[in-house]
Amino acid sequence: MNSEELIRLSESRSAHNYHPLPVVISSAEGAWVTDVEGKRYLDCLAGYSSLNFGHSNPEILTAAREQLDRLTLTSRAFYHDRFAEFVTGLSELCGKDMVLPMNTGAEAVETAIKVARKWGYEVKGVAPGQANIVVMEDNFHGRTTTIVGFSTDPESRDGFGPFSPGFRVVKYGSAEAVREAIDENTVAVLLEPIQGEAGVLVPPDGYLAAVREICTDNNVLMVADEIQSGLGRTGETFACDHERVVPDLYVLGKALGGGVVPVSAVVADADVMGVIGPGQHGSTFGGNPLACAVGDAVIGLLRTGEYQARARELGAFLHARLADLGPGVVAVRGRGLWAGIDIDPSLGTGRQISEALMRRGVLVKDTHGSTIRLAPPLVVSRDDLDWAVDQLSAVLREARA
């Protein structure tokens, strides 16, 4: 079947919970994907940072293939021989004591909420049922009912209530707002160090460090959702590293699965993670042998520092070029190989710009209104990146004409 037929069939037989660009991908390698007609595109979305190490990364695929032939699933009812190495490697990468593996990002966020609440009752001494968690405006932490209940995006939230209580929403980027929202029942502050879905919003310098200090002073856990910002994307292993901030809990996902399988985790020290006992939380697939083998390969790549360095160097190059795009660009934000670009709305919606880029062989995703974001795999070459910005420049020039 050709693209058109596959799209028609997909739309008629699947829920319309996405509005994909009209491209049907059938193979990929590195930063490039190929559609069913054989046309190639530069992937500047990278599965929302799930593909930081590129499509078909040889080290990750080798690890996955070897594991596929040997052992794929045991459940946590038994130990398996890939588990110890994965949890050791990931806790060392994070500088923490313990890992709780899950599958998707939303599950890891849910896990962090459960750990923080239980810690609040058992360690901090919050009265039963009274725990609250401070969260940010314009957050994106996933799609479960608890998580969308504290979303401020009507599209994500409306129609899905009633919601779990116990969340306080404050303005992102204001440490003062965090301080004011905290009371004796606050167990955690949950934030994205850079807000991805909101349009790659980078908070003001010093914000993360200030939130860290407020959390420490008030005996509140700082929970960093690094699902999209972490694992090399910003030029450091974690986006929190830019302010030398160490949260109490790291929430990880996306790139941890190497673009192969969903792998997520919460990582924390024993005084926090220790509140979870047998039977109190779990996942049938969490920490399965295939996930651990893939996760291990990802951790191995991050240990070299090579990907973080690429994100730093290519990111500097990308941001220099974007700063130079001229009229048509209202604002550019980001860090490392990650950019949110606000296009002058009179030139078109983010969707229209994305479609024009697609026709020129560059795949990006719009967010709210006229913002597009660039987040290519960290293996992208400088020449390809340069070419992608040329395409954006041409699209803006055409839109102005």
Ligand SMILES: *Cc1c(COP(=O)(O)O)cnc(C)c1O
């Ligand atoms: C993608 C994302 C999630 C949710 O991850 P899923 O695997 O889609 O459940 C949570 N938080 C952030 C910051 C994300 O980018």
